[in-house]
Amino acid sequence: MSLTSSTVPTVTLSDGEQIPQLGFGVFQVPPQDTADVATRALLAGYRHIDTAAAYRNEAGVGQAVHAAGLQRDDVYITTKCFNDDHGFEQAKRALHASLKRLEMEHVDLYLIHWPVPSVDQYVETWQALIELQQDGLARSIGVSNFQPAHLERIIAETGVAPVVNQVELHPYFQQTGLRREHADLGIVTESWSPLAQGKVLEDPMLVEIADAHGVTTGQVTIRWHLQLGNVVIPKSVTQERIEENFDVFGFTLSAAEMDVITTLDAGDRTGPDPDTFVRP
Template sequence: MASTPSTVPTVQLRDGEQIPQLGFGVFQVPPEETVEVTLRALETGYRHIDTAKAYNNEAEVGQAVRAAGLAREDVYITTKCFNDDHGHDQAKRALHASLERLEMSHVDLYLIHWPVPSKDRYVETWKALVELQQEGLTRSIGVSNFQQAHLERIVAETGVAPVVNQIELHPYLQQPGLRREHADLNVVTEAWSPLAQGAVLDDPALVEIAERHGVTAGQVVLRWHLQLGNVVFPKSVTPSRIAENFDVFGFTLTGDEVSAIEALDRGERIGPDPDTFG
């Protein structure tokens, strides 16, 4: 499959790199389905794939990229260092192992998946990621599920801020305080579970906005993320939904509609609490 110019805007990262703002997530996609699903996403036009060691499908993501016939530089690949690989040497070994599974010489973004404060090794792990970037094994480095205190500590102890923090973020959990911290540190917000695993799709306010634009509630939520400046990567294994989630650039939410979505914030997580998980 030849590469075609993408309609997806990119977001500038603090290290000078750029990241496609809309990507495709493979969390909870079974390994046996990952090649087909990821290939379909790439054929749809996605050029940013978010995987992780913990998802057990890195190898299949790599296979899909090669099956698509795309040049390596045309696909943005993120993977993550999981909780059992915290520590300097362990984290460095973990990225080497991920690269072997992906069959790639580098990833575009490597993240600490969770801070795991109970282990208190995330600073040491972050120092390893700084070295991995210097070694050229990852173009950019970031974190996932870090709270404000975790972010402030790694910056204070290393002088290096992450380019992104990937956090649970959707209309029912908007995390305005943490997003302000990101803005202060020039850290891009990435949203995982951007549709709250479907929990928001029947919300009357979102349905009403969707009807006004002739789109679905899911498209409204993804458009909201994009207009906030978030990097977002919805996950689906359904071909029609994969295409639908990509078709979010033909309309714009008004200020009043954005305000109506902001009013839906309940502070409700569907995932684990980063202060205690791991």
């Protein structure tokens, strides 16, 4: 698989597959705009796009791959099983529906979007994902927004660990304990809302680091994620920012700068609590 024509490194997952460490997220991109935005991201060099059934824009992602003149195996595609589709048979139907919208025969990564512990069907949903992977409809399977107890339970009950847990993670919410748990279990950490929905961009410490490198605070923050070893999926609809977020391989943060960013952790979650979230 030729995943990138750029300098984006890949991370090896526990199943042996490779995931580009920098991707492009389409959360909150309107469905009617997604094909255009994602096409522009692909033309800027991204080869990893993260969507979800709940975003209602999977069709635009599929259209973008064709519009950019790329082959299916040139692009790493992630989508997700949403909360209303938990359950063994329902989760299997959900992926088939996503593939139809994407106009693809498989996805590279299929995630359970939220654990929804109040419904308590995430274990059987995970069992469905295991079967979907065995059937070749998803090359890799993982989860999103799972807490340590959720991870430990699905592994204990199925014997299969997710390759990825995609969680909210940024300088103000660094998830140190969860990342440690991931490392122990061989799970790759993937960051959503990597810029805290823009809240970190004016931080004085990040501004100082950015000025020292002649880059933006957004680029510093994405570089921080990459140097932690996280997979990161920034999102923008603005061409300048799309390109800027991709241009993060020409500088390196020092150990001292990484330590400074560590001090910014305030436990400041901007999204829902995975222990209680059911639906918007």
